[in-house]
Amino acid sequence: MNAPDIIVIGGGIAGLSAAAALSGHARVAVLEAEEQIGYHSSGRSATMLHYALGDRLVRALTLASRPFFENPPEAFAGTPLGHRMPVLVHAREEERAALDALDSEISQFAQLERLDAAGVHQLCPLLRSDALYGIADFDGIRLDPHALLQGNLRQLRSRGGELHTGARIARIERAAGSWTVTSDKGDRFSAPILVNAAGSWADAVGKLAGVLPLGLEPKRRTIITFDAPHGAALDALPFTKTIGDELYFAPESGRLFASPMDEVPSDPCDAQPDEYEVALAAFRMEERTTVEVRQIHSKWAGLRTFTPDRHPAAGFAPDAKGFFWLAGQGGYGLQTSPAMAAVVRSLIARTPWPVSDVSPEELSPARFLRQPA
Numbered sequence: 495m496n497a498p499d500i501i502v503i504g505g506g507i508a509g510l511s512a513a514a515a516l517s518g519h520a521r522v523a524v525l526e527a528e529e530q531i532g533y534h535s536s537g538r539s540a541t542m543l544h545y546a547l548g549d550r551l552v553r554a555l556t557l558a559s560r561p562f563f564e565n566p567p568e569a570f571a572g573t574p575l576g577h578r579m580p581v582l583v584h585a586r587e588e589e590r591a592a593l594d595a596l597d598s599e600i601s602q603f604a605q606l607e608r609l610d611a612a613g614v615h616q617l618c619p620l621l622r623s624d625a626l627y628g629i630a631d632f633d634g635i636r637l638d639p640h641a642l643l644q645g646n647l648r649q650l651r652s653r654g655g656e657l658h659t660g661a662r663i664a665r666i667e668r669a670a671g672s673w674t675v676t677s678d679k680g681d682r683f684s685a686p687i688l689v690n691a692a693g694s695w696a697d698a699v700g701k702l703a704g705v706l707p708l709g710l711e712p713k714r715r716t717i718i719t720f721d722a723p724h725g726a727a728l729d730a731l732p733f734t735k736t737i738g739d740e741l742y743f744a745p746e747s748g749r750l751f752a753s754p755m756d757e758v759p760s761d762p763c764d765a766q767p768d769e770y771e772v773a774l775a776a777f778r779m780e781e782r783t784t785v786e787v788r789q790i791h792s793k794w795a796g797l798r799t800f801t802p803d804r805h806p807a808a809g810f811a812p813d814a815k816g817f818f819w820l821a822g823q824g825g826y827g828l829q830t831s832p833a834m835a836a837v838v839r840s841l842i843a844r845t846p847w848p849v850s851d852v853s854p855e856e857l858s859p860a861r862f863l864r865q866p867a
């Protein structure tokens with residue numbers, strides 16, 4: 495299918511979920527530079543759905559995505575896309591006002607339980623005694639990114655769509671109402687609509703097409719895994735986060751994982767963990783909990799790519815016909831992917847607008863591309 499109706503550049507969760515959603519309406523080809531899907535950000539996340547991330551718009555997209563995760567379409571073959579994991583946000587005495595503020599913001603989207611010190615330690619016995627206050631959402635979801643990526647791919651293929659891996663797009667031209675993209679191996683694909691879901695590389699792909707950039711900023715985040723204390727009831731532990739962006743940790747395949755919630759500016763790349771953030775994760779884990787991080791079992795880093803206002807961008811470029819931006823999912827690209835895919839379908843296939851609390855203008859890439867008066 496070298497002449498589909500729609501080309502999607504990027505085989506991460508953004509590109510694959512949008513392609514799967516569009517495939518009921520058009521012939522879609524996904525072009526992915528790597529040999530496997532989800533190799534970059536989508537395969538390196540903390541895999542949580544929770545509301546302590548982002549702001550009203552991000553929470554609205556997350557809430558709108560929940561039904562998909564809870565009742566996936568048939569093509570997902572009954573594979574669960576995640577499992578319930580409680581989310582605990584905790585605070586010290588001097589952080590109480592910030593916890594109150596977060597509580598009132600989140601409570602419009604999730605049912606929260608307010609916890610005193612005893613409740614905090616009952617839910618997460620690993621925390622030190624200065625964790626005095628908490629809010630808990632017992633409906634958090636630990637997502638399964640593999641199931642999510644594979645389910646979307648299955649849906650795409652079952653509707654005649656295609657995935658081409660090892661197809662790094664190196665040239666983009668527009669002629670006679672069509673976009674022609676050429677991979678670094680010389681393979682060519684043409685379509686009237688080109689969806690740019692290239693994650694951290696989305697501005698670079700935009701540049702190839704000669705469109706104005708959004709001003710995307712990739713930021714590196716690091717995760718380490720290590721042994722839990724002997725006898726810790728891992729299955730019962732929540733995803734546990736400081737009220738400030740300092741540390742989160744959760745159970746991970748019989749161990750614990752933790753992130754110092756770093757946001758280190760980076761060029762688009764195959765992100766690698768830096769020793770400083772690895773040490774910071776271990777330090778903050780020991781500062782906030784009674785866990786001793788004796789040996790780091792594994793570590794990785796990934797890029798979270800933000801637009802200038804930290805809201806995702808989805809919509810046709812105002813400066814190039816048929817060029818569609820799907821970028822800037824930041825730290826919430828998995829948990830918002832079903833709603834964002836429905837948004838893409840709505841804007842391209844003209845289906846009803848799917849998220850009543852978010853307007854097309856709020857997501858439009860045009861908000862970054864207005865020329866100064």
Ligand SMILES: Cc1cc2nc3c(=O)[nH]c(=O)nc-3n(C[C@H](O)[C@H](O)[C@H](O)COP(=O)(O)OP(=O)(O)OC[C@H]3O[C@@H](n4cnc5c(N)ncnc54)[C@H](O)[C@@H]3O)c2cc1C
Nearest residue numbers: 504506507508527534535536540542663693796827828829
């Ligand atoms: C440490 C960490 C923790 C996170 N935690 C969470 C979380 O708990 N919950 C959550 O919802 N989100 C989380 N995220 C964010 C989430 O992972 C991202 O928002 C999401 O994966 C972005 O998806 P994407 O498809 O845009 O990007 P990617 O997965 O990076 O996909 C983009 C793809 O485009 C391809 N590409 C680029 N250029 C080209 C080209 N020229 N030709 C062909 N292909 C190209 C790349 O190879 C890549 O595969 C986290 C991220 C990190 C790093």
